[in-house]
Amino acid sequence: MEKEGFWGLQWQSTGAKLPPELNSGPAASDQLPQCFLHLNWKQPMAHDADFESALSSLVSSPCSNPPASADGSGIGELIGRLGGICNSNDISPSYRYRSADASCYGTPLNSPPKLNLSVMDHRQQGRGGPPMPVNRVPGPHLGPLSAEPGFEDGAARLSCFAGRSSGSFAGQFGFLEPGNLSEASRSESPKAGFGSCVGVGQNRSERPAHLETEMRSTIGVSSTAEKSELGNGPEESSLSHRMTAEASSLKGIADNNSGKWKTAAKRKGREAPLSSSATNPPANMTEEENSDAKRCKSADRNGGAKNAAVKPKTEQNGDPGHREGKDNDHKPPEPPKDYIHVRARRGQATDAHSLAERVRREKISKRMKFLQDLVPGCNKVTGKAVMLDEIINYVQSLQRQVEFLSMKLTTLNPQMDVSMENFLPKDMYQSRGLMPQPVYPAEIGTVLSYAHQPQTIALQSVMTSGLEAQFSLNSLQSSLRQSQSMQHATTDAYTDAPSQLGGLWEDDLHSVAQTGFGQNHGQTHTGHMKIEL
Amino acid sequence: MDSENSACGNPNPNPTLGPSKLMLAFRFLRALSLVHRTTPASSRTCRGRRIERAAYASMAYSAGTGRGWSRAVLRRLHHRARRRAVAPRRLSTTAGNRAEALRQLVPGGAGMDYCTLLEETADYIKCLSMQVELMQGIVDSSSSYGP
Numbered sequence: 001m002e003k004e005g006f007w008g009l010q011w012q013s014t015g016a017k018l019p020p021e022l023n024s025g026p027a028a029s030d031q032l033p034q035c036f037l038h039l040n041w042k043q044p045m046a047h048d049a050d051f052e053s054a055l056s057s058l059v060s061s062p063c064s065n066p067p068a069s070a071d072g073s074g075i076g077e078l079i080g081r082l083g084g085i086c087n088s089n090d091i092s093p094s095y096r097y098r099s100a101d102a103s104c105y106g107t108p109l110n111s112p113p114k115l116n117l118s119v120m121d122h123r124q125q126g127r128g129g130p131p132m133p134v135n136r137v138p139g140p141h142l143g144p145l146s147a148e149p150g151f152e153d154g155a156a157r158l159s160c161f162a163g164r165s166s167g168s169f170a171g172q173f174g175f176l177e178p179g180n181l182s183e184a185s186r187s188e189s190p191k192a193g194f195g196s197c198v199g200v201g202q203n204r205s206e207r208p209a210h211l212e213t214e215m216r217s218t219i220g221v222s223s224t225a226e227k228s229e230l231g232n233g234p235e236e237s238s239l240s241h242r243m244t245a246e247a248s249s250l251k252g253i254a255d256n257n258s259g260k261w262k263t264a265a266k267r268k269g270r271e272a273p274l275s276s277s278a279t280n281p282p283a284n285m286t287e288e289e290n291s292d293a294k295r296c297k298s299a300d301r302n303g304g305a306k307n308a309a310v311k312p313k314t315e316q317n318g319d320p321g322h323r324e325g326k327d328n329d330h331k332p333p334e335p336p337k338d339y340i341h342v343r344a345r346r347g348q349a350t351d352a353h354s355l356a357e358r359v360r361r362e363k364i365s366k367r368m369k370f371l372q373d374l375v376p377g378c379n380k381v382t383g384k385a386v387m388l389d390e391i392i393n394y395v396q397s398l399q400r401q402v403e404f405l406s407m408k409l410t411t412l413n414p415q416m417d418v419s420m421e422n423f424l425p426k427d428m429y430q431s432r433g434l435m436p437q438p439v440y441p442a443e444i445g446t447v448l449s450y451a452h453q454p455q456t457i458a459l460q461s462v463m464t465s466g467l468e469a470q471f472s473l474n475s476l477q478s479s480l481r482q483s484q485s486m487q488h489a490t491t492d493a494y495t496d497a498p499s500q501l502g503g504l505w506e507d508d509l510h511s512v513a514q515t516g517f518g519q520n521h522g523q524t525h526t527g528h529m530k531i532e533l
Numbered sequence: 534m535d536s537e538n539s540a541c542g543n544p545n546p547n548p549t550l551g552p553s554k555l556m557l558a559f560r561f562l563r564a565l566s567l568v569h570r571t572t573p574a575s576s577r578t579c580r581g582r583r584i585e586r587a588a589y590a591s592m593a594y595s596a597g598t599g600r601g602w603s604r605a606v607l608r609r610l611h612h613r614a615r616r617r618a619v620a621p622r623r624l625s626t627t628a629g630n631r632a633e634a635l636r637q638l639v640p641g642g643a644g645m646d647y648c649t650l651l652e653e654t655a656d657y658i659k660c661l662s663m664q665v666e667l668m669q670g671i672v673d674s675s676s677s678y679g680p
Contacts, residue, residue, distance in 0.1 A: 360648060367651035374658050388631040391654060395638045398661040405668035406584035409565060410577050412675045 553595060558667050560591035592660045602657045605641025
């Protein structure tokens with residue numbers, strides 16, 4: 001295939017150059033990216049098979065001679081290259097890489113393909129090569145690459161990771177940003193980087209993750225190796241954070257990028273502690289994180305979108321950069337950023353601001369849905385504007401209704417004065433903290449007897465009217481109980497009422513008994529009756 | 534209503550559950566009786582406005598102070614009571630922006646962000662509809678058998 005052939009060619013050529021380049025140091029590093037660029041540019045989407053073959057060829061070439069120190073850088077470079085190539089592909093190729101790499105280096109690098117994207121971008125940008133068709137890779141910024149010393153450190157770290165990590169890395173390492181590796185090779189002291197990263201790497205069992213994140217950070221941003229945990233897992237992110245922190249602190253470059261990376265890592269969500277650890281680095285890191293987060297979209301493979309977003313948000317309130325939580329970058333046209341967007345969680349922006357906006361938008365839509373249920377006849381309406389209009393109309397109509405009914409009530413029920421006081425049972429007063437109203441047992445009797453006749457009708461009307469059934473039932477129930485326990489002369493009045501109403505409401509009243517009304521309220525009954533009159 | 538304002542003790546203890554209908558009815562009926570008792574029958578409009586104010590007051594008290602709109606209503610009522618002003622008319626002018634119109638409708642909506650405004654609107658609609666239901670029931674029951 002064309003690709004294959006091309007790749008083979010390129011790989012071979014680059015591979016051949018690698019050893020000398022690797023050993024040459026900074027000067028060589030520049031050349032390497034070029035090679036990578038060539039490779040990457042023409043092969044935006046490398047097929048797995050091609051990849052593997054290319055990888056093996058690439059891998060084998062540096063294998064032959066790199067010295068111990070160069071090994072790391074060389075490996076890093078290769079990995080970076082591989083990563084770059086694999087960027088376009090998804091994870092699957094990364095795994096393949098693993099096997100290819102493992103054979104040669106035996107370094108387990110499990111960097112997700114996402115890293116590649118970032119690397120690729122770097123390359124492209126720096127060289128001005130054709131933009132990678134990979135969606136994930138926005139306009140790369142290779143330019144800053146060379147400018148960043150930090151990048152080298154990051155790359156160095158990555159490479160050291162590679163060396164130290166176990167077999168898992170092998171496949172993934174390739175995905176790490178090749179840019180990092182190239183930078184590492186460029187740096188004058190890859191060994192130093194190794195040493196530092198070694199120490200760091202030790203702490204985490206997830207080397208690949210760290211390495212990956214490191215790679216990503218270096219590549220994605222202009223070179224601060226932000227270790228966003230691009231997606232390998234919490235440990236990785238934490239480690240990566242640390243690494244990035246160091247890198248960023250060292251370089252202080254690509255603030256934006258590193259910030260993003262960090263945020264991306266944090267977003268991974270799990271790591272609330274990670275993010276906190278990541279926050280150790282200087283303030284610039286946070287900004288970087290923001291930028292990095294965008295890039296590190298890929299980090300969130302686990303897909304805990306919401307949780308991740310919310311967690312970092314809540315945990316890092318003070319750290320806007322860590323808000324990202326879930327970013328996912330499905331939109332190919334990345335906003336104008338300097339970093340490469342790694343494949344992030346789906347559906348969420350990586351920016352702290354966009355994350356907050358997203359949460360806010362979700363809150364608003366939730367409330368709009370609730371309002372839709374509340375306002376009658378809004379089910380068919382779609383769209384916020386129309387819904388809002390409906391809501392406004394409904395509120396206006398309700399207010400007009402209140403006004404109208406109050407006008408109507410001005411002429412009604414002049415007889416409610418006395419009964420109002422006895423309206424509710426004393427229990428209710430006490431339980432709700434209301435002022436106890438005076439009870440006039442005499443009135444109750446008179447009222448009851450007075451309201452004796454129309455009471456069924458009135459009560460029924462009340463029931464059928466818009467009045468709350470619970471309200472009337474409770475009052476009736478309490479009054480009934482009261483009346484039954486009363487031993488006054490007016491008992492007959494009481495009994496009349498219950499007997500009349502009992503048939504109607506007994507069952508209902510009993511069912512409503514849970515309101516907790518006491519058994520000594522008779523006033524409500526009378527009050528209720530009165531109202532009807 | 535002054536009586537309404539002063540007579541009510543602890544408002545609804547469960548603002549999240551929404552106002553209790555029973556409490557609402559109780560408060561409103563009590564205030565209604567008070568209005569009928571205190572205002573002369575000649576001033577119908579005055580009484581009408583007082584009843585309307587009583588309705589809103591009972592609504593706000595039932596809703597409790599956990600809601601922004603209920604607090605705004607009570608605040609407004611207290612100020613009005615002090616200054617002896619007429620019941621506030623909630624005019625909803627045709628605002629170009631719908632959010633603005635909603636803010637004018639919902640009491641206390643001017644100082645809220647959009648998200649909170651929606652939440653308050655939902656609660657306000659709930660309470661308003663309960664109040665309307667109650668008043669309608671009273672009117673229906675009393676008009677059927679009243680003189």
